[in-house]
Amino acid sequence: MTDALLPLLVRERRRDRTRSALVCLVLSVAILAFAAAEILAGSADIALDDMIPAAFGQGEGLAAYVVFETRVPRALVALLSGALFGLAGHLYQRLVGNVLATPDILGISAGASAAATAVLTLGAVGIGVQVSAVVGAVGVAALVFLLSWHRGVSPYRLVLVGIGIGACASAVTTYLVTRADEMSVERALRWMIGSLSGADWAGVWVLLLTLAVGAVLLLFASRGLRTFALGDDLAAALGTRVSRLRFGSLLLGAGLAAVATSITGPIGFVALVAGPLAARLVRRTDAAVAAALVGAVIVVAADLIAQTAPFISPVPTGSITAVIGAPALIYLLVHGRRRS
């Protein structure tokens, strides 16, 4: 019997993996294509001959600036921040076991914004803002966890406390923003919607480093996360240290989301949509890589549209992400097989 079943399972497994790999491959190709299109297109006309060397930092003059200093880092920031948002959302959704549970709803993004706004109004610039955003986010995550601790943390209580803390944090932000009386509309918009217009190499490196560290940490966490879906008892029975993992993942997700937010502003919807989309594409719930790639595709494609689409471009990227992600999600929702 086993001998009959095993090949079947192996085939099944192979099919699943092939499917995952295929989906990831297609997503990667899409990312590369969109990124390439982004680098090729833009308001300045650059000859293709100048473009190639410039893209690798070899050219000089206008081409070098436009391609190497503007378009390449922008494409990279889009890609990386999308991946981070996707990962963070995916992580939280699995952590709490609720599709609505993103870093936004758990108050993490609000914490990042509050901290960032606070130092902004104190006059800090650049890296100080980013660091404080991350500190704010991780701090809120830790606070939420501790406040919901009562012989372990039930996801439900975690979420309730997160909502409460998040509400406080966003009240702080709103207050600070309205106090900072002369905040320009332009800047407020950029802060609220999320834009890649400020993308530069420093941002790329920060994101890359975060993604690398995050990926490694996630690797450690992901096996344990697989058991989370079975409920805390069974997860523990299978050797997962439930509370520790929950705390760690909470902080990790907060960190990932905060770093991305501090560089691009809160690019909406990616964190919410990447996980469910990826799960429906690869037909499994534990699709971290796919979630990251879906996040990246969405942001890169959105940025391409934001920069080049007729009639509307240029607009902040955050205003386009949902236009891409949401219909895809609805489509999969309506047509997806009932096997997530």
Next chain:
Amino acid sequence: MTAVPPIAEDRSDGPHSDILRAEAIRVGYDTRVVIDGLDVGFPVGSITALVGPNASGKSTLLKALARLLPLQAGQVLLDGAALQTMSSRVIAQRLGVLPQSPLAPEGITVADLVSRGRHPHGRLLRRSGVDDLRVVADALVVTGTAELADRPVESLSGGQRQRVWIAMALAQQTSLLLLDEPTTYLDIAHQIEVLDLLADLRAAASKTIVMVLHDLEQAAAYADRLLVLSEGRLVAEGPPREVLTEQLVQDVFGLRSRIIPDPDTGTPLILPRGRHSSSPTPQEIP
């Protein structure tokens, strides 16, 4: 399933040979202490049936033994080492648990669920290989759920689902199995099949099995030893035929019954005497 050697009736009782021991444990929930000062040991290769009325603390004891509930006092020793000092992973490699009413995540397939039982054996970077799949396939086959491998768990009948959970516990390949009412939802044939399977496992792989059962006849037929729990205390312990008496059933369960030996095997048959269980005109059974 292949023919198995007859069960060796080895009941060495020294605490040293106990693979799992609870010593003076106190466990309970937030406000409620369920078990206080319980000592009990489980010898290697034994099948122990935990019986007792509802709410007597059977599931609580099982959870405490698997360190799913924090001990308020006392300790549980796995192979002589305190559970608290061991890593979750090491415990999970040696001790498998089937909770009383586990919930499957939405959309998960049978094969996927069962393969999660392999979790404690995974290495960080290694994806589960063919070996793991072989174990999963084995577990599916012996529990009779092989044809269901592709089905979403939520679309199964109650008994099918229960067997899938048993398969998951088996896939964990631990030498110690703690099963909370493994036969729930199963039809009689599958109940016997599962119990036979457990007996096989004990015989072939010398697994130690602790299970909660409500069916006293099955407990008597399959367990080496019965632990009778009542209101959190151990009220009887020993070989089924010695422990199971009409008096005990009356005292512990409050059930009038008659106990007769199985005409073929001699295991006790417990005939409950409910108010309606008698028929005015006994009839011949065809």
Next chain:
Amino acid sequence: MTAVPPIAEDRSDGPHSDILRAEAIRVGYDTRVVIDGLDVGFPVGSITALVGPNASGKSTLLKALARLLPLQAGQVLLDGAALQTMSSRVIAQRLGVLPQSPLAPEGITVADLVSRGRHPHGRLLRRSGVDDLRVVADALVVTGTAELADRPVESLSGGQRQRVWIAMALAQQTSLLLLDEPTTYLDIAHQIEVLDLLADLRAAASKTIVMVLHDLEQAAAYADRLLVLSEGRLVAEGPPREVLTEQLVQDVFGLRSRIIPDPDTGTPLILPRGRHSSSPTPQEIP
């Protein structure tokens, strides 16, 4: 509960006296037809046990009878009227269902859950009155869950929880009860108690009861009639002592068994013959 008269063995079989009838029904799920072309009726005041192996369609049939699953063909008649034409509320006042594994919402207390069984009897704006409360209290008392009234359902043991669900079904006060494995999770005493209770209800209030059971002995002891389902088809139907044969158990469940009459009551005892159920040295039972 007062003393009950002996069970009147009235098995009038005319379709006209059936309170519930399924006629040529076809039911199933999205892609799977489970039952096709089944006819069956349930006389007023009868206790019918639905038995059969796992996945044979027992729960599916029960759900179809309670219009919880849409019929793909055929019809179900409640007192001669097609279920589809009746309002949910009217049906619910006459027909109570206990699903196989219901889930309680988080945080709900026992009393609260049971009192929701009163739903079909509520008027839109009327608050539940003392009458309702008395019914709820009665249901709690007869199922032995009165002391649990204030506890959150999720903090109960498996058996306690099961009895709470039964209490909810009883609080619905319907003349027809469809129960899917009501004895799951219950200890033997409580199993008997619940079955006795159902027998009482039938006798005192002439309720009609259809229940899925896995324990064939209990089915034989308490039911007037056995329906044996296998792969969605009705393979046997009739009084337990006639239906239950070693051959049937072998054919339907694939289980070797020996059936003997209960020495006192004469109801059949089914002694399964698993591979491990025989003991080499039959012992005397104390």
Next chain:
Amino acid sequence: MPSDPALLPRAPLTLDDRLLTQVSTRGRRRVLGLLGLLALTAIGVVLSFALGARHIAPGVVVETLLGLRPADDYETLVIVTERMPRALLALLVGASLGCSGVIMQALTRNPLADPGVLGIELGAAFAVLLGILFFGVRGASSYFWWALAGSAVTACIVLAIARLARLAASATISLVIAGAALSAILGSLITLLIVRDTAVYAHYNYWSVGQLNGRAGVIDEIWPFALAGLLLAVPLGRPLNALALGDEVAEGLGLAVGRWQLFGAVTAVVLCAAATAAVGPVAFVGLLGAHTARLLVGGDHRWLLPYGALCGAVLLLLADVACRLIPGNGELQVAIATAVIGAPVFVALARGRKVVPA
């Protein structure tokens, strides 16, 4: 063994009676709680008459309420034209949102659902924006109708999508995802429309901040809807109770599940849409109110609905008072005060909740 006529051990009658008293005292406690909330609401209203950015002596407030002061007195004018309509508005909006929050959470079986979950807020916002941009709509009262229409249309679309999706996923999840997705799309469209027009942006922003300030005029528009919605919610307690047990059990209890779900959704939409149309997207009040109610009375929707409404009203009233009391001459947006006042209470309640560690 002959049949034994012994009975089931019959529990002594006293137990039965104790149970009854137990159940009824719990009922009494709930009634007391409800009265307490009503009292709090009344206090909130009084506070909202008496306190504000301007210090007005209590005597003056009392005299004004008794009609003893000249109608053109400045402080009397402040109380009559500013504070009274605002208190009424806070009351209506808070109650609507709290009630609609309870319904939405029950329908979606998701504790994270706020009344805006069906895309109501963004639908309203989008419609208001279209009104501003293309039809020259100006002023809170005209925004109201646009917002109402917008949220109704959006909610219908979301319900339709969720219905289509039912086969592929569970109904509640579909509802939540469809709502989130549509909201996101509308959010994007809004951004695209306002990103180049600072004036429209400013006005949209004004609408979307969510405040009671300067919106007293919409009372005339909102009250019929709020009242109708609250009335529609009255019969929902029992059906929602049954729904909470799952579709199957609910159906078994005689609930026409689909029909009541629709009815509940319509009620929640009417309530939330009216509130949103009146003061902007402050559905968070509904989330907080519903949870606070749940933490206070537990899961019985017959109690949850009035508790939720009152919690929402109290929250919004107190928040509105608080945001007028900050030092300085100006006021705070009510959304800020809502969070600052509501969140700590909320966190404390959530912590104190006796959840069994999962």
Next chain:
Amino acid sequence: SCSTSAETEASGECGVFPYTLAHAFGSSAFEESPERIAVVTDVDLDIAIALGVEPVIYPGYELGAWQQEAFDERGLQLDSYDPADGIDFEAIAASKPDAILATSGWSLDEDYEKLSAIAPVIAYTTEDGLDAMTWADRTELAGCALGIPEKADAAIEGVGDAFAAAAAAHPEFAGKTITYAVIHPDQITYSSYQGSDVSFFTDLGFTLPEIAAEFTGDNAGLSKENIDKLEADVLVIGYPFGDEGLLTRSELESDPLFQSLDVVKRGAYGVIGDDVASPIAYPSPLGLPWALDAVAPVLATAAK
């Protein structure tokens, strides 16, 4: 000319090249006077035009009435970029500027790096330069860095003269107290608080009422309950975002609280629209004279 102290301590001699400008983000060096100027804010566009410089590119916000007028007058056909997603660095780089004029700009702290990689940036000089510098300071700064200090002086003087002339034409302004408040979409703001740049009014001879000291930049919001704090000899209400918001003009004028103000009863108030509210809020050498022309009649009516 009136160099600020911050400027002189850190930069080379005004208008003499090579010239090094030390500013809030470092310093920018100019070998010779820059020819091709890119501007990245509205105010800088005004300054450039007031100095007679035709920028090679500017942010394409909708032009204010005063800007449109200047463009029409001079027949300007300038390139612009779409600022909806912030500064379009690519377009600016492609316009090959010698210098980037950014004496204002809210997001300069974030954008400076990328701008300075294109061309030297003429940025505001101190950390708080964004708030601390007056329009005259900015004009001055631009004049120095662009090598046309004399034009800057002339522009500043021109504005001064216009105000002096208006003050002379309206002696009734002198000594009257004035309150300037704007109706934002979400609140009423007391704009003419003590310490803000109220030169537009004081240069015409108005003074501030005592109550103006109660408000500060951090605390300029005004609850409608306290609308009586707007009392002064003359009241000007601005609608920076058009005739709508918390109260539209008609709502305001029919509001019983507003009507109960003395200044309103006397009719000593005027309302100005978004066309002028904006150059008053963001003064520039180009916008001020235009705003003055538009506001003076309103003030005259109110101060009669």
